[in-house]
Amino acid sequence: MFKLLMGSALAALAVSSAQAAPTYIHAGRLIDVPGKAVRGPSTIVVDNGRIVSVTERLTQVEPGATLIDLSSKTVLPGLIDSHVHLSSDCGGEQGLLAEVREEPQMHALEAQWNGMKTLRAGFTTVRNLGDDGATLALREAIKRGWVQGPRIIDAGQSISTTGGHMDGRGALNDALVAQLREPENLCDSVESCRKVVRRQVDRGADVIKFATTGGVNSGTGLSTRMYEDEARALVDTAHAYGRKVAVHSHGADGTKLALRVGADSIEHGTVMDDEIIRLFKASGAYYVPTLSTVNGYIERLAKDPNAYTPEVRKQIDWRIGITGQSLAKAYPAGVKIAFGTDAGVSKHGRNAEEFELMVKFGMPPVEAIKAATVNAADLLGVAAEAGTIEPGKSADIIAVTGDPLSDVKLLKSVDFVMARGEVVVGG
Numbered sequence: 001m002f003k004l005l006m007g008s009a010l011a012a013l014a015v016s017s018a019q020a021a022p023t024y025i026h027a028g029r030l031i032d033v034p035g036k037a038v039r040g041p042s043t044i045v046v047d048n049g050r051i052v053s054v055t056e057r058l059t060q061v062e063p064g065a066t067l068i069d070l071s072s073k074t075v076l077p078g079l080i081d082s083h084v085h086l087s088s089d090c091g092g093e094q095g096l097l098a099e100v101r102e103e104p105q106m107h108a109l110e111a112q113w114n115g116m117k118t119l120r121a122g123f124t125t126v127r128n129l130g131d132d133g134a135t136l137a138l139r140e141a142i143k144r145g146w147v148q149g150p151r152i153i154d155a156g157q158s159i160s161t162t163g164g165h166m167d168g169r170g171a172l173n174d175a176l177v178a179q180l181r182e183p184e185n186l187c188d189s190v191e192s193c194r195k196v197v198r199r200q201v202d203r204g205a206d207v208i209k210f211a212t213t214g215g216v217n218s219g220t221g222l223s224t225r226m227y228e229d230e231a232r233a234l235v236d237t238a239h240a241y242g243r244k245v246a247v248h249s250h251g252a253d254g255t256k257l258a259l260r261v262g263a264d265s266i267e268h269g270t271v272m273d274d275e276i277i278r279l280f281k282a283s284g285a286y287y288v289p290t291l292s293t294v295n296g297y298i299e300r301l302a303k304d305p306n307a308y309t310p311e312v313r314k315q316i317d318w319r320i321g322i323t324g325q326s327l328a329k330a331y332p333a334g335v336k337i338a339f340g341t342d343a344g345v346s347k348h349g350r351n352a353e354e355f356e357l358m359v360k361f362g363m364p365p366v367e368a369i370k371a372a373t374v375n376a377a378d379l380l381g382v383a384a385e386a387g388t389i390e391p392g393k394s395a396d397i398i399a400v401t402g403d404p405l406s407d408v409k410l411l412k413s414v415d416f417v418m419a420r421g422e423v424v425v426g427g
Helices: 002-020 092-101 104-120 134-143 174-179 190-203 228-240 252-260 274-283 293-303 310-322 325-330 353-360 365-380 408-412
Strands: 023-030 042-047 050-056 066-077 079-084 123-128 151-154 207-211 244-249 265-268 286-288 397-400 416-419 422-425
Touching (some): 079 286, 079 365, 104 123, 104 416, 104 422, 123 365, 123 416, 190 207, 190 228, 207 228, 252 265, 252 274, 274 325, 286 365, 293 310, 353 365
Parallel strands (some): 123 151, 207 244, 244 265, 265 286
Antiparallel strands (some): 023 042, 042 050, 066 397, 397 416, 416 422
């Protein structure tokens, strides 16, 4: 009996030791902290999903450990997209049809499908800024290990005024609207704005997202759709619950309103002027440009010139024509920039197309990469876990062939992806 117990214990110990064996990654070039000096040949040791050490030179691998040879690659931290909508990859009239015809359960499956596209593209963390709750469920399933996917910071439902960008009922006829339950994401007074924030927090939202202006896709116009006391109630309540606030805004008036009341980030910010830049710098808020939305618009229109209603098409044409001008003003003025695509409007899995546009409109490649790592991690509140390759952090690591600091387009084709210590691509 004793021998049997000892044998079982030794077998269990052997299994435990095997599971505990670390992984060595040999990197040819290492961008461990984007914005700082690039390292030459380096060794990263990963154990139990975390980075244990980062050492200069290619060190010898200890017995029993796994070696991942990336000695011909440039290795850098997993990328972060600060603005996605995982539960959809449709747009225009096609998107409306999907909302009406598809069951909510399909949205959760589509969120996982799009999440994997995003992860395989090297984006190991995303901030999902609004859907019907499908991505909240996906976030939990990933945490439990049921499915693979990126780390998700989720906003629950985006908040809007009645008839605003995230109301959604404006595209439906009155008879259909009459059959629908009153949306839980609408507020039209200080008290109701406080309530909707508390509702999203109760649902499990990590961040609060609301719109001060109308939107391009919804055809609700681009100027302010919210009073200052309402916006302030939203921000103050979110901050009271320890949640950061992302604000959808296109027009200058909506951006100024959001920055005055303490927004943590402005999404889109399509119009930029000197006062907005001053408010950004005074508040320390981040600007998330979402330039690659125009790629989604252009592709859909190429396939179907009637993909959008005439009113929405006017706004899309405006957005295509003005895109990039705000970044060209904000970056040299010292506004903090975080990478975000609005994927769902653009295509999931092609998030790295944003880098090309950021560089086109004035950001050096190193600063664009920093926006998708160090800066985005700071904005999302995950800097202790992600954004750099340093001991103690989550093992979120990617690799590309060539030098992305010289050619940022290389990030559109990653050779290796590790998320939380698990190899997803390559290896």
